[in-house]
Amino acid sequence: MATLTFLGIESSCDDSAAAVVRHGPDGAPKVLASVVQGQVALHADFGGVVPEIAARAHAERLDHCVEQALAEAGVTLADLDGIAVTSGPGLIGGVLSGVMLAKGLAAGSGKPLLGVNHLAGHALTPRLTDGLPFPYLMLLVSGGHCQFLIADGVDRFHRIGGTIDDAPGEAFDKTAKLLGLPQPGGPAVEREAAQGDPARFAFPRPLLDRPGCDLSFSGLKTALLRARDALVAEQGGITVQDRRDLCAGFQAAVADVLAEKTRRALLAYLALNPAAPALAVAGGVAANAAIRAGLETVSAQQGVRFLAPPLRLCTDNAAMIAWAGIERFRAGLGGDADLVARPRWPL
Ligand code: KG4
Ligand code: ZN
Numbered sequence: 001m002a003t004l005t006f007l008g009i010e011s012s013c014d015d016s017a018a019a020v021v022r023h024g025p026d027g028a029p030k031v032l033a034s035v036v037q038g039q040v041a042l043h044a045d046f047g048g049v050v051p052e053i054a055a056r057a058h059a060e061r062l063d064h065c066v067e068q069a070l071a072e073a074g075v076t077l078a079d080l081d082g083i084a085v086t087s088g089p090g091l092i093g094g095v096l097s098g099v100m101l102a103k104g105l106a107a108g109s110g111k112p113l114l115g116v117n118h119l120a121g122h123a124l125t126p127r128l129t130d131g132l133p134f135p136y137l138m139l140l141v142s143g144g145h146c147q148f149l150i151a152d153g154v155d156r157f158h159r160i161g162g163t164i165d166d167a168p169g170e171a172f173d174k175t176a177k178l179l180g181l182p183q184p185g186g187p188a189v190e191r192e193a194a195q196g197d198p199a200r201f202a203f204p205r206p207l208l209d210r211p212g213c214d215l216s217f218s219g220l221k222t223a224l225l226r227a228r229d230a231l232v233a234e235q236g237g238i239t240v241q242d243r244r245d246l247c248a249g250f251q252a253a254v255a256d257v258l259a260e261k262t263r264r265a266l267l268a269y270l271a272l273n274p275a276a277p278a279l280a281v282a283g284g285v286a287a288n289a290a291i292r293a294g295l296e297t298v299s300a301q302q303g304v305r306f307l308a309p310p311l312r313l314c315t316d317n318a319a320m321i322a323w324a325g326i327e328r329f330r331a332g333l334g335g336d337a338d339l340v341a342r343p344r345w346p347l
Pocket of ligand 1: 168
């Protein structure tokens, strides 16, 4: 097995990222550099990611990210064995910025160009960080995604459930906005929840009454809005403690739902794959301690190994894209000369 060094480029949402990953025959893959430039401040006034602003920022920043990643890794384009770029799914303007830059770099350097599905990048991360063998169950929980995947191979993912409306990170972000907390909402809500009473407000546990692994989070957001408005009507506003209790109740509901649906997904997965079971998570919401604890508990109850990559590789980054490129190249899936950007691209 030859040593491979890949550049990865990611620009599908609001992070401009470039990374260099190397994988040799003797040992674990190494992230030689991983540069991520977030855009939270650019979108802060709008309460969500504005596609046009994101696309322009990616176009302005991506080449600097690439230069910095190559410099930090101590390599030049000539040292690379390939260039991998997120070619979907995501905000099309951003994806196009990355794809065009990658095409230019590949054409200029004569290196192979590989298109990577952003979700596959997340789903293959536990192999980069822990060398996890296939198959394993993956829970992807971020601001844009929420799904259970059985990862069976580099290009073989089987979806066994997911959200039917919002992603949990989106619900955290909207909750923060409704309560006047800063973005991204997840960490802010978690901080407030730490000092709140999760039992004071009765939040629903959506879809637990229905079989299967599908999830729903939009009702939780509505419940929070109602509870807040009731407090405002009653007392003319909400107190610091009201806010903490609302956050605690909301977070407990999300954690409960994710834990129970994960338990069901594990049972479905174990029925198909009884040997060497493992659950891996990815996505920013996996940073939440209460949610992570719930997932750890259900994994332990089923005798399943639980894996959560370090946060910088759990959230959007380009190392996962470079790694997915290496995996695809090794599997003979490389060489996308006619690569196109795809806004929608289910795994
Ligand atoms: O994976 P990610 O960086 O980007 C994508 O959405 O693809 O995830 C960001 C999301 C945001 O919605 C953010 O609020 C949420 O992850 N998040 C959290 C926490 N940290 C980040 N949600 C709950 N608790 C946290 N501690
Ligand atoms: Zn992502």
